[in-house]
Amino acid sequence: MKIKRAVNQVAAITKTDFLGVLRNKTAIFFTLLFPLFFIVIIGFTFGQTGTTDASRIIVGVVNHDGELIAVNGTDSSNSTIGDLFVQAMETANFTVHVYGEYGDRDTNGTAVYAISRGNIDAIVVIPANFTESLSFQYIDNLGVPIPTKAHLELYVDPTDTTGALITQQSALGFISGFEKHYQEIAIEQIPPEMKTYIEVLSDPITVSTSNAEVTENELQWIDYMVPGTLGLVLLWSGLNHASMTIATERTRGTFQRMV
Known part of the structure; x- marks a missing residue:
């Protein structure tokens, strides 16, 4: 029952956030259209850089x-x-x-x-x-x-x-x-x-190419730190957003009705 209740709470909060985004035109733009806009601009700028046609x-x-x-x-x-x-x-x-x-x-x-x-x-x-x-x-x-x-x-x-x-x-x-x-x-x-x-x-020189047998080098601490830091930031941002949503709903007095 506790697991089911937790899943229902997460689903309710997710639904609330999604509906809030749909009601906010600015949020829709930055969530959906803004990334597409950047893709078009970057593709138009650099799309022909490596072409050999x-x-x-x-x-x-x-x-x-x-x-x-x-x-x-x-x-x-x-x-x-x-x-x-x-x-x-x-x-x-x-x-x-x-x-x-x-x-x-x-x-x-x-x-x-x-x-x-x-x-x-x-x-x-x-x-x-x-x-x-x-x-x-x-x-x-x-x-x-x-x-x-x-x-x-x-x-x-x-x-x-x-x-x-x-x-x-x-x-x-x-x-x-x-x-x-x-x-x-x-x-x-x-x-x-x-x-x-x-x-x-x-034509005095001929060149042949093949894949080299590359041995995997031992990873250093920095190899773990950089992706770990990025992952921590992403996880913390999601947790922080969820906490802010719950706090806002409690302030409004709608949290219990929502879950």
């Missing part, structure tokens, strides 16, 4: 490849690899906007104008000799190809620190993959007796 990244491309340049004393205009780079970026789910020039933030229709207004996340500038450099068209007086590196320029928005870091890592990851594909095609053109050595030189 490239389709969320808008890249403005200024493709100078194909413009008339001098190569070995003759004029050359070839945009083959530059066009393939842009197509590969679109295939990788980047949203690509093509601009005619880098420009400045005051000139409408240029890449800098777009990134300064948040229309794009990054700018990639492809040089005019992109195809000529990667296809070894530069030669010396003896006709030997001159190794020439192609220089891409990547610009990000400095006002968005977190977004710029994500955009930069995604763009650099794509460029690394494009370089890997280019190396594979170039290695196929090498004589068979040299191909194996060149393959190792192009």
Whole structure:
């Protein structure tokens, strides 16, 4: 009987508190809607921080490849690899906007104008000799190809620190993959007796990952104190609230009728 009476008393106090919350619009807001409001705000602010979806990244491309340049004393205009780079970026789910020039933030229709207004996340500038450099068209007086590196320029928005870091890592990851594909095609053109050595030189290190066997360390006193303190605070707050409720009902003279 005592246990049943105690359960009935707890249920009665709980019901009273619940009805009191329902009658108080402010209490309803802070109990139900306020946490949801914080979830929405925090999700909107940090929800895209760790995303790796490239389709969320808008890249403005200024493709100078194909413009008339001098190569070995003759004029050359070839945009083959530059066009393939842009197509590969679109295939990788980047949203690509093509601009005619880098420009400045005051000139409408240029890449800098777009990134300064948040229309794009990054700018990639492809040089005019992109195809000529990667296809070894530069030669010396003896006709030997001159190794020439192609220089891409990547610009990000400095006002968005977190977004710029994500955009930069995604763009650099794509460029690394494009370089890997280019190396594979170039290695196929090498004589068979040299191909194996060149393959190792192009990718000399392989990395394997696995789970380590971690032994459990002995817990220190602080490992018990922190969760214990938090648990004590939570238990005390509930006990304090219940005590205040009982004291209030006794003051009003409604405690006996309630239980």
